[in-house]
Amino acid sequence: MTDVRLDHVSKRFGSIQALDDVSLHVAHQEFFCVLGPPGAGKTTLLRSIIGLEHPDAGTVEIGGHDVTGSEPGKRSVGIVFQNLALYPDKTVAKNLGFPLRQQSPRPSAAERDARVREIARLLRIEPLLNRRPAHLSGGERQRVAIGRALVRLHDVYLFDEPLSALDALLRVEMRAELKHLQRNLEKTLIYVTHDHVEAMSLADRICVLAGGRVQQVTSPQEIYRRPANKLVAWTIGSPPINLIEMNVVENDGQLSLDHAEIRIGSLPDGTLDPLRALMGSGATLGVRPEAVMLGRDAGDSRLACRVIAVEPLGPETIVDLELHGQVIKALTPPGVAYRPDERLPVAFDLGTAHIFGGDGATVYSADGDQSLVLHVGAPPNE
Amino acid sequence: MSSRNVSRLIVCARVLAVALFLVILLFPIFWTTTMAFKPAEEWAPTDGTTYWLPEDWTLSNFIRVLNIGDTGGFGGIIEAPLDATPSIIRSLIAGIGGTLLALVCGTLTAYGISRHRAGGRHHPFSILQMRMFPPIAVIVPILFLWTYLQLFDTVHGLALVYGAVTFPFVVWLMLSFFDEIPREIGEAARVDGCSRMGVFVKAILPLARNGLATTALFVFILNWSDFIIALSLTDANKTAPVFLNEITSASTGREFGPQAALGLILMLPPLVLAVFIQKHLVRGMTFGAIKR
Ligand SMILES: Nc1ncnc2c1ncn2[C@@H]1O[C@H](COP(=O)(O)OP(=O)(O)OP(=O)(O)O)[C@@H](O)[C@H]1O
Ligand SMILES: [Mg+2]
Numbered sequence: 001m002t003d004v005r006l007d008h009v010s011k012r013f014g015s016i017q018a019l020d021d022v023s024l025h026v027a028h029q030e031f032f033c034v035l036g037p038p039g040a041g042k043t044t045l046l047r048s049i050i051g052l053e054h055p056d057a058g059t060v061e062i063g064g065h066d067v068t069g070s071e072p073g074k075r076s077v078g079i080v081f082q083n084l085a086l087y088p089d090k091t092v093a094k095n096l097g098f099p100l101r102q103q104s105p106r107p108s109a110a111e112r113d114a115r116v117r118e119i120a121r122l123l124r125i126e127p128l129l130n131r132r133p134a135h136l137s138g139g140e141r142q143r144v145a146i147g148r149a150l151v152r153l154h155d156v157y158l159f160d161e162p163l164s165a166l167d168a169l170l171r172v173e174m175r176a177e178l179k180h181l182q183r184n185l186e187k188t189l190i191y192v193t194h195d196h197v198e199a200m201s202l203a204d205r206i207c208v209l210a211g212g213r214v215q216q217v218t219s220p221q222e223i224y225r226r227p228a229n230k231l232v233a234w235t236i237g238s239p240p241i242n243l244i245e246m247n248v249v250e251n252d253g254q255l256s257l258d259h260a261e262i263r264i265g266s267l268p269d270g271t272l273d274p275l276r277a278l279m280g281s282g283a284t285l286g287v288r289p290e291a292v293m294l295g296r297d298a299g300d301s302r303l304a305c306r307v308i309a310v311e312p313l314g315p316e317t318i319v320d321l322e323l324h325g326q327v328i329k330a331l332t333p334p335g336v337a338y339r340p341d342e343r344l345p346v347a348f349d350l351g352t353a354h355i356f357g358g359d360g361a362t363v364y365s366a367d368g369d370q371s372l373v374l375h376v377g378a379p380p381n382e
Numbered sequence: 383m384s385s386r387n388v389s390r391l392i393v394c395a396r397v398l399a400v401a402l403f404l405v406i407l408l409f410p411i412f413w414t415t416t417m418a419f420k421p422a423e424e425w426a427p428t429d430g431t432t433y434w435l436p437e438d439w440t441l442s443n444f445i446r447v448l449n450i451g452d453t454g455g456f457g458g459i460i461e462a463p464l465d466a467t468p469s470i471i472r473s474l475i476a477g478i479g480g481t482l483l484a485l486v487c488g489t490l491t492a493y494g495i496s497r498h499r500a501g502g503r504h505h506p507f508s509i510l511q512m513r514m515f516p517p518i519a520v521i522v523p524i525l526f527l528w529t530y531l532q533l534f535d536t537v538h539g540l541a542l543v544y545g546a547v548t549f550p551f552v553v554w555l556m557l558s559f560f561d562e563i564p565r566e567i568g569e570a571a572r573v574d575g576c577s578r579m580g581v582f583v584k585a586i587l588p589l590a591r592n593g594l595a596t597t598a599l600f601v602f603i604l605n606w607s608d609f610i611i612a613l614s615l616t617d618a619n620k621t622a623p624v625f626l627n628e629i630t631s632a633s634t635g636r637e638f639g640p641q642a643a644l645g646l647i648l649m650l651p652p653l654v655l656a657v658f659i660q661k662h663l664v665r666g667m668t669f670g671a672i673k674r
Contacts, residue, residue, distance in 0.1 A: 050573060052573070072569070073572055081566045083564065085569065
């Protein structure tokens with residue numbers, strides 16, 4: 001069993017709290033993605049696990065053993081650095097062989113050679129073995145770095161944004177390869193990225209990290225359907241979720257969310273108490289761009305918005321709309337040509353909407369529940 | 383004057399300036415080289431003639447200064463024998479020894495400062511401060527100390543001083559080379575299972591070898607050409623530059639021919655060293671290590 005457990009780990013650099021009371025449990029042979037914006041503390045998290053950074057507080061356990069104070073080379077953890085850090089003076093073969101030479105007892109030259117070839121074949125870098133890193137393309141270097149991490153049999157592998165330097169096409173290809181690789185390796189893998197598509201497509205579970213704090217840890221489906229807070233909802237999805245500020249209003253004992261042009265009524269029972277607490281301060285409605293419907297798809301909606309910009313992407317089109325001075329993004333099927341400045345009927349599918357409280361925490365995720373009702377028009381004056 | 387003539391004039395002036403500079407630069411080397419091959423009648427003419435080139439090429443100056451045969455005397459007078467060979471060997475030992483000492487200590491110090499900020503923020507500067515005064519300023523205390531430690535007039539005593547004097551240069555040169563090597567390369571080696579010393583020897587030093595070669599050449603030239611320290615700290619066991627200075631004879635005063643011959647010999651080691659490490663005197667090894 002080689003699980004990884006972090007217990008209340010904190011790390012501070014001067015005035016920057018890189019990790020703030022992080023507790024995580026990564027299961028045996030899990031593909032675990034850490035997703036977060038730049039500066040979230042992702043690299044610091046990996047460096048703490050492998051032992052290149054010593055936490056100010058908290059413990060790191062690998063396979064049930066407390067390794068908090070032990071040397072990086074003694075943890076049976078492999079890492080692909082964010083900037084690769086290949087040995088520039090050594091050939092690819094020597095780069096791959098270097099970790100094997102440091103092993104004790106040291107494997108024989110023949111054994112080392114065989115292992116290097118095996119890894120090179122796996123990563124399809126066999127023809128490059130005699131080249132130096134300077135003479136490789138970005139994608140090839142990336143593979144060599146992955147190879148150098150994999151060449152020794154470790155229990156846990158850490159990948160720090162391994163695909164970020166690659167162009168889009170190669171990235172998709174490598175993504176599929178990595179997924180395949182992990183299934184064959186049967187190892188615990190912690191994978192850092194700032195690309196939610198990568199995280200969603202690869203991970204068994206995703207951890208969203210921001211400001212050094214764990215925001216949520218759950219499955220890719222769950223994190224999309226039930227984000228723990230506004231930040232997580234905003235991190236997952238592209239273009240990001242539309243966030244519309246609403247007022248919490250009570251009329252004749254009926255609670256509703258009001259906005260200059262729309263009103264959400266029939267709020268589910270469970271949300272009434274938390275929302276009532278937000279009266280006066282307000283809440284946020286989260287509607288994903290794919291839940292914003294336009295034109296004919298909007299049915300007989302009375303809400304109309306002006307088109308600001310249109311970005312056709314091929315399989316879909318992003319349409320920017322103006323809703324009471326705010327930009328709302330809609331993701332629509334292709335085929336209909338929208339023109340800037342035209343006014344279109346707009347409808348929201350509230351079956352996937354979220355309501356966030358004043359502190360950003362999720363108060364309600366519809367997740368298929370169609371009970372929210374959208375009323376269009378200025379709310380009646382009390 | 384047309385602008386064309388003006389620009390032509392500027393070109394002429396430039397060529398003249400460069401030529402003048404080259405003459406000033408190269409004339410001493412030319413004169414030493416030719417003089418080394420002149421017979422005594424030409425480097426010490428009695429009739430006031432100037433010999434720009436040797437009329438009568440000879441190796442007698444080399445033969446005399448290295449004491450490898452009979453020169454047939456000078457003007458019929460047999461001179462006292464002269465032998466620079468031991469002094470050249472002493473110069474080599476002290477120069478190389480001092481260089482190695484400075485390289486080993488300085489490289490380790492620079493690595494410690496680069497990776498771990500050893501000694502605090504002001505440490506690199508305080509090391510350089512050791513060179514803010516000329517070594518001769520402290521030569522008298524060193525002379526006393528060396529006499530007490532029985533290091534006076536010894537080659538190893540000299541090597542120690544050379545090492546100490548050039549140590550700050552090594553630290554500063556190597557520091558900039560180490561700072562250029564990304565931190566992650568050393569960390570990768572640690573993760574791969576190297577000890578701390580292993581990281582330095584197996585991952586960092588091979589990357590810094592160009593810097594090391596450049597530094598070694600620079601420091602060796604400094605040590606090899608030292609005159610003033612050797613003059614103060616040796617007596618019988620002179621180094622070659624001191625020996626060169628003292629080549630005189632009763633009959634002619636300064637012996638310019640043998641001096642020039644020895645001077646020419648002293649030019650060789652740095653030249654040979656430079657040729658050997660020439661391919662390392664370029665930069666750019668770290669390219670390709672890091673994704674930008
Ligand atoms: N050695 C260090 N000294 C000072 N500050 C540091 C150090 N390492 C990291 N930090 C700071 O800690 C914070 C987290 O850094 P970290 O590298 O973990 O972020 P990240 O999530 O990996 O970001 P990115 O996506 O840009 O790689 C950042 O604000 C960074 O500036
Ligand atoms: Mg990072």
